[in-house]
Amino acid sequence: MxxxxxxxxxxxxxxxxxxxxxxxxxxxxxxxxxxxxxxxxxxxxxxxxxxxxxxxxxxxxxxxxxxxxxxxxxxxxxxxxxxxxxxxxxxxxxxxxxxxxxxxxxxxxxxxxxxxxxxxxxxxxxxxxxxxxxxxxxxxxxxxxxxxxxxxRWLFSKLPEWTEQPPRVAPRTVTLSDADVADRLARLTGSGAEQRQGQRDYAAAAAGAFAPRDMRESPNLVLAEAGTGIGKTLGYLAPASLWAEQAGGAVWVSTFTKALQRQLGHEGERLVADPEQRKKRIVTRKGRENYVCLLNLEDALQGGFAGRAAILAQLVARWAAYTADGDMVGGDLPGWLPTLFRRNGSTALTDRRGECIYAGCPHYRKCFIERAARASADADIVIANHALVMVNAARGRETASRPTRYVFDEGHHLFDAADAMFAAALTGQEAIEIRRWVTGPESGSRGRRRGLAARLSDVAGYDEEGGRAIAEAVNAAQALPSDGWLQRLNEGEPFGPVEHLLAAVRGLVYARDVNGAAEAGYGLETELAEPDAALVEAAGPAGEALDALLRPLVHLGRRLEAVLTEAPDWMDGPARARIEGAVASLGWRADTVGAWLALIARIGGPADSAFVDWLAVDRVEGREYDIGLHRHWLDPSKPFAETVLKQAHGALITSATLRAGGDWDVAEARSGAVHLMRPPQRFSAVSPFNYADQAEVLIVTDVKRGDTAALANAYARLVVAAEGGTLGLFTAIRRLRAVHARIADRLAREGLPLLAQHVDPIDTGTLVDIFRDDPRASLLGTDALRDGVDVPGDSLRLVVMEGIPWPKPSVLHAARRLAGGGTAYDDRIVRARLAQAFGRLIRRADDRGTFVLLSAASPSRLLDAFPPGTRVTRVTLDQAVDRVRLSLASKLGQEAPANA
Structure with missing residues (x-):
């Protein structure tokens, strides 16, 4: 051929x-x-x-x-x-x-x-x-x-259907014995495995989260910090699987990164050897926006997409016929596939706008989302993520099957996950999404996007009052921003009360720019304090417009609940499921609009000490892409404790850096434990690795801050000395791109491939896969790579960090810094980030490597972020290069290579 x-x-x-x-x-x-x-x-x-x-x-x-x-x-x-x-x-x-x-x-x-x-x-x-x-x-x-x-067979006839199952009975009340937990751990680790006392102690402590609860809204909470190498995954899976087996309930294991989700999926082979049984007993759950929507896919295949997007739809249809779970983000769809099409159309194949019509969909019985939800209801272990756990607890439809036991791995991210989940943002982008959800697509738009009237047409015909509420909501939504809103604001011609409010926000933010961020092209923000007359005048009409939208949404939700109660003749099981889904979706949107009204009420009114409010103009390289008002909880662990922890019977929160560079008080504050009546149990276990022999930290003293050429030269020399295998971490995308542009060709001449997040048109997960697969490759990245990378072995032997990862001086950070102790608060954040970055280096007992910090002004008080016993030395760049070269030679058992 x-x-x-x-x-x-x-x-x-x-x-x-x-x-x-x-x-x-x-x-x-x-x-x-x-x-x-x-x-x-x-x-x-x-x-x-x-x-x-x-x-x-x-x-x-x-x-x-x-x-x-x-x-x-x-x-x-x-x-x-x-x-x-x-x-x-x-x-x-x-x-x-x-x-x-x-x-x-x-x-x-x-x-x-x-x-x-x-x-x-x-x-x-x-x-x-x-x-x-x-x-x-x-x-x-x-x-x-x-x-x-x-x-x-056509795709939609080939996919299997799920079937309804009776509700799962409540878990039995059981007490796990220490001996049974130890036996289960021994079975999971294998008879020939080394018995690690730290892991055994950890498993025994984790079992405390599965004890019977004896006080309402007071879960058995265990905070466990376990250093890298303890084996905490199997340590908590031992009591979790044992409790699920004896109590007949489900344990939700929540992670922050997709990498850990995949790792947990692999560990499931130890729990259940048979693949078919494993699919039933261990289920991975994600937010619905991660799964392919079969109705959207059918629309794309039938002409909804054109050009390259239509080709992508055909390839996704091929995948959908063979996928294990329909997960387009982190599942078995290769992460590189959407990037080949510059993500043209991939997001339109998922339900990112909450337009699901549930049982009204012809593919409802084959839906991957519904299949995962039903599978998780009968599973022993459900692998989820922090965001989904919080969403389900706050506004989930599955109240009858809500879990009673949780394991939060990567628990140091709970604070940030809760911060994102319980925040409110009245921005142009958010408002236009609500408008489209209510009214449907703008005239001339392609695709199957439909508004409330189309999704609930049969309800409107059956219930006259509900039909009026739909019509009122559609009419009120016309006051929200529409297509072209950002251009109108830039031209000084806003249309409608909400666009006028956003125009006033934009004017005030630019007026209060004091650090030259506007000229530098960065995003801008200012506190929502002492608003000017234009913002106060715009707030009233905007609030009235939003109130006019909120009222019919709330009323429609009540009418739909009444329809469920009255149970008309046409309402069978699938129809009831569709109405229940619509009620949940309406509740979510009504809560969003209600939060916007509370935010508008803050303009010209008193501040609420529980929240931090600010105005922002979001920009990328000087180009505006969103404008709005923002509200975050000063302490987001409080709503997390109220909605998740207090409803649970037991929870384990664990991480290698749980105390975030501080003490147990910090761990309790950031996990929400301080908002519970019952104090948590504490457990800590240090890493078994010999860091004094396996790693060293070098602080380079002669690379001048702000000198991009010197920074690039340092990275290049260090990568060459290590012969690749380098993870380079940056605190700013601009510096990453500048360094990459200066060193990529130089490293190529040495036969050392260089990958870079925010430069290469490849998704982050695939970049890590390529890096892991080639010991001579190096990878540059930012925050997502600081604690989301697990690359044991020769592929990662050097971590280079451009400087101290100080927190960004935002309005939100300033408020939390003031409440959290000033400089001590900053130091805790930096220690946690340094510890997470260092944690990428040593993942196994046979790993060896060097951590280089290119910052002469590294305060000594922060260096206890590194594990006890780790050598920390201040050196020149020449000395650092020699040390890295010698470390590689020692690792390979050969003479040091020639000078870099």
Missing amino acids: TLPYPALHASHGGVWIATPDGDCRAISRGEAIRIAADTPVILLNAPLIGQRLGYADLSGLDLLELFAFLHPARFMVPTPKGLARVSGLEAPANDADIAPFLRAAAVKLLAVTEGNWPEREGAWNAVQSLFRLRWPWGPALSQRLAKPAQAE
Whole structure:
């Protein structure tokens, strides 16, 4: 089999092309762009290659798209090495070998179609649709795929249906014995595993969260700080699984990062060996916006999407037929797939706007979201995230199956998760979403987006009063911002009372800019204090408009509840479920509008000491994208305690940095424990690692702050000395981009690949996968990589941090700093961030590495953030480079490499 297409590869080290006649040569970027514009070319990751060529419109026969078509719901690391692994070819030795390798890999992948591969069903029909959409791979595949003898099942007929189950009985009251917990832990770790006393003690302490509750709204709360290497995952799964088994209840294990969710899924194999049983007993739950919406997907396949977005919809449909759970974000849909289409259309395939019509949907019985919800109701262990736990507790529909036992892993993030969950923001973007939810799409909009009247048409026909409420809500929503609102504000021509309010906010924020942020292009904000006359005058009409919207929404919710009570003849089980869903959705929107009214009432009124209120203009590189009023709890752990903890019977909150650089009082304050009647149990266990031998911290004293060239030089020399394997952490995206631009080519010449968050058009999870897969690669990133990366082994042997990660001096931070002890509050945040960053370095007993801090002005009082015994030394950059080189030589048991 031959392909009449050239293959193109570009890196920071150059550009190469391989022609069908076997010629391979280096070419200029300009020639590569000319060839790609005139001729279909085979390539790997078109957006990334296009960025390296400086040609954003690059397209061609992307091997990642071909792999996603042939093997939906399978993952590959999107690199030549990853492609070699899945195609069975030898990985190319250098950049010059990659272009001919891509042609060989294309032939190897297409050869799959010659037989009945596992994902054969549905491929022929999909190719016909993709051919009509002019997908570059369409002709090659249509020539090779024969029409099947029997008609292929269509996606929506292939997916299994879920069935209703009787409500789960309440958990039994049981007490776990220490011996049983120890036995369960021993079974999970394996008979041949080393018995770790720290892990055994941790499991015994965690069992306290599963004791019977003896006081209302006073859960058995355990705060457990366990250093890296204790084995806390199996430590808490032991009592959790034992309680679920004996009590017949579900334990919700909540995480903050997707990486830990995936890790917990893998650990589930130890709990339940049989895959089918494991699917029933261990379920992963996420917010509904993570799952593909089958109704949205059907609309996209039937003409709702055009161009590249329509091609993405076809590939997602292939995936939906084979996926385990329908999760588009962090599930088995490769994270790199939406980025190939610059996320054009991917978000429209999920229910991000709360427009679900529940039982009114023709695919309701096959819905991935509903299937996950029902599966979790009967599961032993439900793996969720902090945001979903809080959303379900605050406004969830599943009150009858609300869990009584929680484990909050990565508990140091609970404060921030609660901060986001219980906040209110009256902004242009939020307001326009409410308007669209109520009224439906603007005239001329594509797709199936529908407003209240369309979603509840049968209710309106049955209940006259409910119909009037819908009409009043649609009419009132016209006062909210509509398409083009931001441009009208920039031109000084706001339309409607809410746009006038946002215009007044914008004017006051710019007027109070004192640090030159407006000229620098950063976002702007100011306290909601002493408002000017324009803001006060705009608040009244805006409040009246929002009140006019809130009243019919509340009334409609009550009418729908009455419809449920009266149970008309047409209301069967599915119809009841749809009305219940509408009631919950209306309650959510009504709460949002009610919070906006409270925020508007603050304008010109007294401040509420429980909240922090401010005005903001959000900008990216000087371009405005949102404007509005914001309200956050001064202490968001209070609503978290009220809505989640007080309703639970027991909870374990655990982390390696739970005390956030402070003492137990800090842990109790940030976890919500201070708002409970019963004091929590405390447990701590230090890491078993020998940090004195395994790691050292170097503080570089001669890199001048603010000198970008010197900062870039430091990063480059350190990465070369470590021969890659470096995680570079930044506190500002601008500095990250500036450093990347200066060192990428230099490192490429050394044969050291460089990846960068906010630079490479690749999602963060995939960047980490690539980094983990290549010991010579390095990765630059910001906060998301500081504590969301688990890369044990040789792939991560050096962490470089550009400076002390001081908190951003925002209005919210200033208020919390004042309430939390001033400088001591800042220090606690910095210690926690340093500890989290250092924690990326040593993940296993055989890990070795160096942590470098490029900040001469690092206060000694902060250095206790590092584990006891860790060597901390202040050195020059030359000395740091030598130490990193020697550390690598020691790790590899060889002579130190040549000077960097």
